Amino acid sequence: MLSFASPVWLTGLAIIPLIWWLHRLGDPGSATSVSAAFLFYDPVQEIEPGHALPPANPLWILRATLFSLLVLALAGMGWVQNSERNIAVWFDNSLSMHAIEDGRTRKAVAAQRLAAALDEAGPANVEIHLLSDHLEKLHVSALAGESRLEAISRWLGLHIPAAPQMPLKLPREVENWLVSDGADQTVNTWMKTAGLSHTITVGSMTENTAVTAIMARRALQPATQHHGSIRVKNLGTADSKRTLTVHADEQVIFSEELQITPGDETFLNFRIPTHAQLVKAELLPLDTLSLDDTLEADLGMLGPAIVDFDERCGSHLGAALRAHPGLELHNGTGNLIELSVQCGGAPETSSSASIFVHNGNGDQAVEGPVHWHQPEPGLNGMFLDHKWLLINPESAKPPSGQTLLSSPDMELALIDKRASAVDVFMNLESAPVVERLEYPLLVNMLVEIALARPVLDPVARENRSIDESRIARLSVTDINASQFATKQFRTNLAPYLIAFAMLFLLADILISLLKTTAVKKDTRSIA
Amino acid sequence: MSEWLNASAAIASVSERDLKKMARVAHLLDIGQPAIGSGLRPHRTRSGQGTEFLDFREYRSGEDIRRLDWRISAKRGHPYIRSYHDELSADWHLCLDRSASMGAADGSKWALAVQLAAAFAYMLLHAGNRVGMVQFSSRVDNLCPLGQGRLQYVQIANQLSNSEAVRFGGDSLPSTMSTTLKQGTHLVLLSDFLKPDAMQADLRKLRSPGRKIHAVQVLSKSETELSEAGTTSVRDVESGERISVSPGASVRALERLRTCHSDLKSFCERNGIQLSSCSAPDRWQDVMLRHIAVVTNA
Numbered sequence: 001m002l003s004f005a006s007p008v009w010l011t012g013l014a015i016i017p018l019i020w021w022l023h024r025l026g027d028p029g030s031a032t033s034v035s036a037a038f039l040f041y042d043p044v045q046e047i048e049p050g051h052a053l054p055p056a057n058p059l060w061i062l063r064a065t066l067f068s069l070l071v072l073a074l075a076g077m078g079w080v081q082n083s084e085r086n087i088a089v090w091f092d093n094s095l096s097m098h099a100i101e102d103g104r105t106r107k108a109v110a111a112q113r114l115a116a117a118l119d120e121a122g123p124a125n126v127e128i129h130l131l132s133d134h135l136e137k138l139h140v141s142a143l144a145g146e147s148r149l150e151a152i153s154r155w156l157g158l159h160i161p162a163a164p165q166m167p168l169k170l171p172r173e174v175e176n177w178l179v180s181d182g183a184d185q186t187v188n189t190w191m192k193t194a195g196l197s198h199t200i201t202v203g204s205m206t207e208n209t210a211v212t213a214i215m216a217r218r219a220l221q222p223a224t225q226h227h228g229s230i231r232v233k234n235l236g237t238a239d240s241k242r243t244l245t246v247h248a249d250e251q252v253i254f255s256e257e258l259q260i261t262p263g264d265e266t267f268l269n270f271r272i273p274t275h276a277q278l279v280k281a282e283l284l285p286l287d288t289l290s291l292d293d294t295l296e297a298d299l300g301m302l303g304p305a306i307v308d309f310d311e312r313c314g315s316h317l318g319a320a321l322r323a324h325p326g327l328e329l330h331n332g333t334g335n336l337i338e339l340s341v342q343c344g345g346a347p348e349t350s351s352s353a354s355i356f357v358h359n360g361n362g363d364q365a366v367e368g369p370v371h372w373h374q375p376e377p378g379l380n381g382m383f384l385d386h387k388w389l390l391i392n393p394e395s396a397k398p399p400s401g402q403t404l405l406s407s408p409d410m411e412l413a414l415i416d417k418r419a420s421a422v423d424v425f426m427n428l429e430s431a432p433v434v435e436r437l438e439y440p441l442l443v444n445m446l447v448e449i450a451l452a453r454p455v456l457d458p459v460a461r462e463n464r465s466i467d468e469s470r471i472a473r474l475s476v477t478d479i480n481a482s483q484f485a486t487k488q489f490r491t492n493l494a495p496y497l498i499a500f501a502m503l504f505l506l507a508d509i510l511i512s513l514l515k516t517t518a519v520k521k522d523t524r525s526i527a
Numbered sequence: 528m529s530e531w532l533n534a535s536a537a538i539a540s541v542s543e544r545d546l547k548k549m550a551r552v553a554h555l556l557d558i559g560q561p562a563i564g565s566g567l568r569p570h571r572t573r574s575g576q577g578t579e580f581l582d583f584r585e586y587r588s589g590e591d592i593r594r595l596d597w598r599i600s601a602k603r604g605h606p607y608i609r610s611y612h613d614e615l616s617a618d619w620h621l622c623l624d625r626s627a628s629m630g631a632a633d634g635s636k637w638a639l640a641v642q643l644a645a646a647f648a649y650m651l652l653h654a655g656n657r658v659g660m661v662q663f664s665s666r667v668d669n670l671c672p673l674g675q676g677r678l679q680y681v682q683i684a685n686q687l688s689n690s691e692a693v694r695f696g697g698d699s700l701p702s703t704m705s706t707t708l709k710q711g712t713h714l715v716l717l718s719d720f721l722k723p724d725a726m727q728a729d730l731r732k733l734r735s736p737g738r739k740i741h742a743v744q745v746l747s748k749s750e751t752e753l754s755e756a757g758t759t760s761v762r763d764v765e766s767g768e769r770i771s772v773s774p775g776a777s778v779r780a781l782e783r784l785r786t787c788h789s790d791l792k793s794f795c796e797r798n799g800i801q802l803s804s805c806s807a808p809d810r811w812q813d814v815m816l817r818h819i820a821v822v823t824n825a
Binding site for chain 1: 627628629631636719721722723747750751760761762763764765766768769770771772773776779780783784787
């Protein structure tokens with residue numbers, strides 16, 4: 001499609017008739033001199049002698065063409081190729097895009113503006129990606145208008161808010177558009193160097209207060225309550241007055257009026273009944289971004305783990321497990337059993353995690369220092385002296401498992417992570433080890449390794465990034481897609497037009513020189 | 528200088544031997560016959576040619592009173608003047624059109640016209656006439672006063688040698704000579720007569736009682752030919768007028784030229800003008816003989 005950068009220059013084409021007229025007045029060149037022109041009057045044409053203008057010099061066509069080419073070059077004639085336009089849209093699906101302004105979420109507004117911009121851009125191959133998940137994409141090339149908006153809205157509704165993950169490198173062969181509210185710092189930093197073609201930014205409100213963290217852990221005293229803690233932050237620019245209410249399951253266990261200055265955060269502590277399975281904090285009234293006004297944490301992990309203990313394992317191990325504040329021993333089987341502690345003979349198959357202590361007849365001292373192999377948290381910090389340990393070298397090794405603890409010449413413990421099973425070859429009932437203060441910790445460590453979670457002092461925690469709750473737009477430089485598209489897809493024809501004009505000019509000069517030579521020759525013959 | 532404008536070369540090609548041959552039939556040109564009317568002067572200063580008394584007649588108002596014959600007037604009681612037979616010789620003016628159209632085409636028109644002027648001058652002078660020459664276009668450009676004898680021919684030939692047609696512009700207006708030419712002089716008019724009315728209006732103005740006019744229409748064979756194939760326009764060398772031409776223009780121009788010549792011929796016949804025509808590059812001798820034939824047949 002042809003386009004003109006400065007169409008006003010096209011008015012210059014109106015001069016072409018003047019060029020034609022001037023060439024009628026000019027030297028005809030091809031006229032033949034005769035003694036009496038009246039002899040050649042054409043009665044059919046009824047030309048009045050003395051008034052008949054000669055025909056225009058045919059060179060006027062050449063010169064008019066040359067002039068037209070220059071006018072078109074001045075008008076900035078170009079060729080726009082819309083059909084090959086490819087657009088990749090990167091849609092910010094972060095939490096702040098769910099802020100509600102004027103009854104609509106920013107995401108809905110952004111979807112509408114995106115659909116309108118795509119309609120304005122014309123035919124193009126359009127692919128929409130989520131910034132939070134680059135593999136999620138939607139093709140809307142074949143759609144337009146309301147149907148495209150509906151498809152985009154439906155697709156966005158399928159995805160929950162998620163923090164943006166910036167693509168390392170954008171494809172350069174397409175136009176990259178960004179749809180965002182510009183409130184996320186990472187997006188804001190990324191877009192400055194990403195080479196975006198066009199940005200669609202939405203949102204204007206700035207005030208938001210969010211519950212950014214809720215935590216709970218066991219309390220030693222009283223044993224019937226957990227400790228709870230909440231963090232509330234004001235991310236806006238004005239004081240925030242809100243009421244914080246904490247629910248344990250359905251019961252309100254804490255409520256307080258808050259007044260937080262801009263940029264400040266408040267920590268609040270409270271108690272939670274140990275029977276509660278869920279704690280939920282809520283700020284009322286809800287503000288622009290209601291999704292971050294609530295936060296809840298599952299308290300299940302704070303309850304004791306049910307352990308099936310084999311009494312054959314010995315009294316010391318049993319005492320250590322019973323004294324553990326995060327464990328509750330039972331004999332027998334059941335669905336609630338999380339950990340099975342067995343000793344002697346062959347280990348029984350269990351669906352729960354297990355610790356099998358291989359107690360044989362012979363005890364052998366461990367030679368050389370022992371060290372932990374698995375990079376479990378806290379393992380490297382626990383020192384075990386080999387002099388405390390005795391092992392049964394005749395114990396059968398399990399067919400699979402990785403070394404958990406070893407001395408230079410033997411393995412002291414193995415772990416099968418797939419089966420959540422720990423095989424212990426140490427004698428956990430020998431006097432040197434049970435007398436050590438580290439013994440309960442060693443038992444706890446084996447339990448936590450088998451259960452793959454902390455049981456001694458677990459913390460139920462839910463956090464929300466402060467960046468997610470910021471809804472105020474950061475300094476974003478908008479990029480206009482039309483300017484970019486013009487640069488990228490518009491072929492400027494002016495250089496070619498000027499080149500052709502130069503060729504026509506050369507042809508004109510050449511023809512004029514030839515005619516001048518012919519006239520001089522004729523003049524010489526006359527002279 | 529190319530050949531077509533080299534009038535001196537054209538004059539040089541007119542040999543005296545050929546002129547002498549042509550002079551033997553000069554009397555056929557009706558240039559040596561006695562005049563019909565009576566002269567006013569008793570004689571010419573020409574040796575060997577006396578005057579002959581014709582008659583007395585009554586004085587008419589305006590006539591020179593020096594011509595009165597006092598004796599007869601006293602006897603008859605009324606003023607009488609003497610009249611004589613006119614002289615055998617007469618005064619002739621060669622009128623040569625030097626407008627741009629005479630120099631157009633390949634220039635052979637002008638060369639032929641110059642040769643004819645020289646030939647006419649020689650023949651007229653040979654017959655004892657006084658001969659002068661006027662070259663005209665839209666005005667009188669050159670004038671050679673009346674004279675006679677060999678010296679006059681040399682003078683006219685020199686003037687013709689140095690003359691050339693107007694390059695561009697100008698017009699063919701023989702009537703501009705009417706004030707220059709003396710009453711009673713005869714004319715030899717050499718022109719192409721290429722005007723829409725074939726110069727009939729001008730010829731009427733030149734006519735006067737007792738004046739002989741010989742006219743030779745000098746044309747070119749290429750007069751109506753367009754030199755370049757594909758010519759789209761032609762320009763009149765005199766008026767500068769340009770007109771577009773279409774295919775077949777040469778044929779139409781030749782037809783119109785014939786029509787103009789026919790009209791001119793009819794006009795000359797009606798008005799006692801001896802007209803002949805020629806087309807360069809005819810030989811001047813042939814042209815002279817054709818003109819003599821025209822005069823003789825008339």
